[in-house]
Amino acid sequence: MRALRQPGLWLITGILGLWGLVILFLDDPTLRETSFTLLMFVALASSLNILLGYTGYVSFGHIVFFGLGGYLGFYLVAVQGCSLYLAALAGGLACSLLAVLIGLAVLRLRGAYFALATIGVNEAARAFVSNFTPFGGATGLSLDYSVYDLYGGSLKALWLSFILVWLISLAVVVTSYLVKQSRFGLGLMAIREDEDAAMTMGVKAPLAKTLAYALSALFPGIIGTIFFFKNGNVEPHDAFKLHMSIETLVMIMLGGQGTVLGPVLGGVAYERLRGYLLVSPLFKSLHLALSGLALLLIILFVPAGVVGWLRRRFPKLRGVLE
Amino acid sequence: MILEVREVTKRFGGLQALTEVTFDLAAGEILGLIGPNGAGKTTLFNVLNGVFPPDRGRVIFRGEDITGLPPYEVARRGIARAYQVVRPLNDLTVRENVMVGACFGRERLPLSQAARVAEEVLAQVRLDHKAHHLASSLNVAEKKRLELARALGAQPYLLLLDEVLAGLNPVEINAMLETIRQIRERGITIFMIEHVMQAVMNVSDRVLVLDYGQLIAQGLPHEVVNNPQVIEAYLGDPKMTQRLLEG
Numbered sequence: 118m119r120a121l122r123q124p125g126l127w128l129i130t131g132i133l134g135l136w137g138l139v140i141l142f143l144d145d146p147t148l149r150e151t152s153f154t155l156l157m158f159v160a161l162a163s164s165l166n167i168l169l170g171y172t173g174y175v176s177f178g179h180i181v182f183f184g185l186g187g188y189l190g191f192y193l194v195a196v197q198g199c200s201l202y203l204a205a206l207a208g209g210l211a212c213s214l215l216a217v218l219i220g221l222a223v224l225r226l227r228g229a230y231f232a233l234a235t236i237g238v239n240e241a242a243r244a245f246v247s248n249f250t251p252f253g254g255a256t257g258l259s260l261d262y263s264v265y266d267l268y269g270g271s272l273k274a275l276w277l278s279f280i281l282v283w284l285i286s287l288a289v290v291v292t293s294y295l296v297k298q299s300r301f302g303l304g305l306m307a308i309r310e311d312e313d314a315a316m317t318m319g320v321k322a323p324l325a326k327t328l329a330y331a332l333s334a335l336f337p338g339i340i341g342t343i344f345f346f347k348n349g350n351v352e353p354h355d356a357f358k359l360h361m362s363i364e365t366l367v368m369i370m371l372g373g374q375g376t377v378l379g380p381v382l383g384g385v386a387y388e389r390l391r392g393y394l395l396v397s398p399l400f401k402s403l404h405l406a407l408s409g410l411a412l413l414l415i416i417l418f419v420p421a422g423v424v425g426w427l428r429r430r431f432p433k434l435r436g437v438l439e
Numbered sequence: 440m441i442l443e444v445r446e447v448t449k450r451f452g453g454l455q456a457l458t459e460v461t462f463d464l465a466a467g468e469i470l471g472l473i474g475p476n477g478a479g480k481t482t483l484f485n486v487l488n489g490v491f492p493p494d495r496g497r498v499i500f501r502g503e504d505i506t507g508l509p510p511y512e513v514a515r516r517g518i519a520r521a522y523q524v525v526r527p528l529n530d531l532t533v534r535e536n537v538m539v540g541a542c543f544g545r546e547r548l549p550l551s552q553a554a555r556v557a558e559e560v561l562a563q564v565r566l567d568h569k570a571h572h573l574a575s576s577l578n579v580a581e582k583k584r585l586e587l588a589r590a591l592g593a594q595p596y597l598l599l600l601d602e603v604l605a606g607l608n609p610v611e612i613n614a615m616l617e618t619i620r621q622i623r624e625r626g627i628t629i630f631m632i633e634h635v636m637q638a639v640m641n642v643s644d645r646v647l648v649l650d651y652g653q654l655i656a657q658g659l660p661h662e663v664v665n666n667p668q669v670i671e672a673y674l675g676d677p678k679m680t681q682r683l684l685e686g
Contacts (some may be wrong), residue, residue, distance in 0.1 A: 194518070299550070306531055314526040315543075317520050317522075318519070318593065320541075321511045
């Protein structure tokens with residue numbers, strides 16, 4: 118495993134690992150909640166990056182996998198009485214499978230057409246779930262609080278959710294790194310640069326794209342289950358937020374698309390900024406407008422994002438800033 | 440025969456791009472393909488490497504019918520292609536570009552071996568000093584060589600070269616021709632589209648001539664240039680030319 122010998126992987130996993138340990142050690146609920154959100158976005162951005170950054174397919178509606186996976190996992194926990202672990206895994210795998218099926222149709226499209234189709238998929242999923250009785254229709258589902266007793270009470274359940282999201286974010290980053298360093302990843306990047314040329318060189322683009330799509334849908338499904346488990350209820354309005362999808366895109370663009378570290382940095386930076394804007398009296402209703410502006414400025418002036426810019430500016434950092 | 444093309448026909452709407460093109464290509468040969476603009480040369484390459492299937496006809500490669508296979512399947516069977524308009528993978532390094540060919544071409548090598556093949560191939564096309572530069576930073580001549588290196592990285596049986604000399608200056612053309620000869624010496628069969636007449640006559644064993652999608656002549660280079668049909672295709676009617684000259 119060549120990847121294991123490189124400093125870049127250890128840098129990111131080290132920081133993320135230490136972060137979680139510090140939060141566990143400090144035992145502070147406020148810090149835990151902030152970190153939960155941060156790590157969740159780090160994981161969502163990193164898994165979307167496998168599709169967007171490596172493969173070059175911009176999915177605007179990627180949050181659909183967070184929503185559907187969350188719904189399915191929540192349903193399994195709340196209605197069917199499954200364990201959280203099993204439900205989260207089921208939520209993730211179901212999303213991967215769904216991505217394969219959706220991919221058969223939408224991955225034939227390129228560029229803006231693909232991006233539009235993914236928005237359509239998200240809206241269709243929202244409309245479907247709003248009318249799907251087993252999932253509670255428009256009002257959604259809620260959890261009987263006695264379920265938390267299985268995990269040692271609601272307080273313990275909150276900590277458990279945090280630990281799970283922390284571990285998932287580590288898993289996503291390691292996956293992202295390994296993909297980037299692999300033959301499969303090289304094929305994805307060839308597709309990103311020129312899909313037709315890549316196919317002429319022997320890259321089986323339809324298969325590779327589908328696998329990338331499925332992989333990038335796996336983690337959002339797992340995270341969705343954990344998020345709504347912690348939340349205690351799920352409704353269509355919360356599960357399929359298009360703006361959350363777009364904010365994930367901003368994070369990737371800000372940090373550096375196609376890099377492993379980029380979505381991690383971008384996720385943390387954007388989430389911190391948003392937290393600040395939301396409590397500031399001046400900007401609280403403008404934060405989405407500002408993130409739109411941020412996206413515009415990034416695309417115009419630093420299309421490679423912070424990490425991409427650093428890599429270009431300081432080539433010596435390339436081994437570290439993957 | 441490494442490649443047998445049988446009555447390949449391709450039509451785009453009202454345009455008859457290829458009409459019953461039939462020819463053979465022997466292993467180890469350098470076959471040139473010439474013809475006026477719009478004669479269907481690139482279309483023929485597109486049919487051979489699977490960009491689109493022919494309407495009718497067969498393409499047999501190493502005894503196997505590959506008609507209508509997608510490009511990645513054709514690549515895996517050992518046909519590599521260098522594009523006329525260079526298509527570097529800009530945000531990857533020169534070495535990574537060649538590694539894509541090596542990883543996904545005929546040999547389907549793992550990354551570490553692909554890296555070694557890439558080093559060798561880059562040395563062969565004299566791009567090794569640029570291995571760690573981004574492909575977007577190369578100049579035109581270097582991009583042409585990268586295009587060739589990437590195709591070679593796949594270690595193909597058959598190499599399709601689409602105007603690799605276009606846009607090069609005479610010094611660069613000679614260097615490229617030398618490289619092409621070396622590639623043939625390694626046992627790779629070459630089928631090349633070329634506009635630079637002097638070059639194609641010089642390096643090819645045999646030449647095919649396409650005009651309006653039809654194969655109007657094939658043979659040794661000096662036979663083909665003296666063929667009246669070929670002259671007509673390029674210059675118009677030779678008799679009329681002569682009459683005009685005689686006043």
